[in-house]
Amino acid sequence: MVNYVNVHAYHLSFKDQAFRNILNRSDIVFCDGFGVKLGAKMLGLRLGERMTPPDWIDELFAMCENEKVSIYFLGDEDYVVKRFTEMVGEKFPNLRIAGYNNGFFSKSSDENNRVINDINASGAEILIxxxxxxxxxxWAFEHREQLRPKVVIGAGALFRWYAKIEKRGPRIVTDNGFEWLWRLFVQPKKVWKRYIIELPYFFMVVLKYKFTGK
Structure with a gap:
């Protein structure tokens, strides 16, 4: 299980013990946010580079294409995941795309079992x-014993960004810690709570821990 943490993830984990346990039990958790890097630095911790999926996913696809590793895509709306799959297939024509499905299926019915069976029957080795x-x-943690892919990677809004349905900021913005400002500017209704409420709260928690150890 490969997951990521950004300030939003930490904010959720403060309130959701089950989610926090999942992050702590994941095999790999990578940093996906400059806020997390800054928070770690304030506590005297050293993290590796920020790794957001849109920046490295093509490297994974190229490696999988070369090594004949098959991938299944699960998430977002039908038209989004379909367009994403088409674009990946055009860019990596020899990549083994085992299948895809939208993420808006019932998680507590026979439809959930159908999706799991489809993933397993596809022979996919990686599930994104x-x-x-x-x-x-x-969802991935709950069904980890049922899912046959060897690797499950949580990728958030990757499909939407890759398919250019939502536009990311220019590299000079995203590579220098200001992607949050760009998203706040272009998607204020969607992300305002993350950056107006969650970001200051995160740093309050970091400072409290720095000076009190709690």
């Missing part, structure tokens, strides 16, 4: 989920 946090992490 884009159902949003914390749904994608909780």
């Amino acid at each position: 989920t884009g159902m949003g946090m914390p749904l994608q992490e909780k």
Whole structure:
């Protein structure tokens, strides 16, 4: 299980013990946010580079294409995941795309079993989920014993960004810690709570821990 943490993830984990446990039990958790890097630095901790899926996913696809590793895509709306799959297939024509499915299926009915069976029957070795946090992490963790892919990667809004349905900021913005400002500017209704409420709260928690150890 490969998951990521950004300030939003930490904010959710403060309130959701189950989600926090899933992150702590994941095999790999990578940093997906400059806020997390800054928070770690304030506590005297050293993290590796920020790794957001849109920046490295093509490297994974190229490696899988070369090594004949098959991938299944699960998440977002039908037209989004379909367009994403088409674009990946055009860019990596020899990549083994085992299948895809939207993320808006019932998680507590026979439809859930159908999706799991489809993933397993596809022979996919890697499953990439884009159902949003914390749904994608909780779903993958709950069904980890049933799913046959060897690796499950949570990727958030990757499908939407890759398919250019939502536009990311220019690299000079995203590579220098200001992607949050760009998203607040272009998607204020969607992300305002993350950056107006969650970001200051995160740093309050970091400072409290720094000076009190709690």
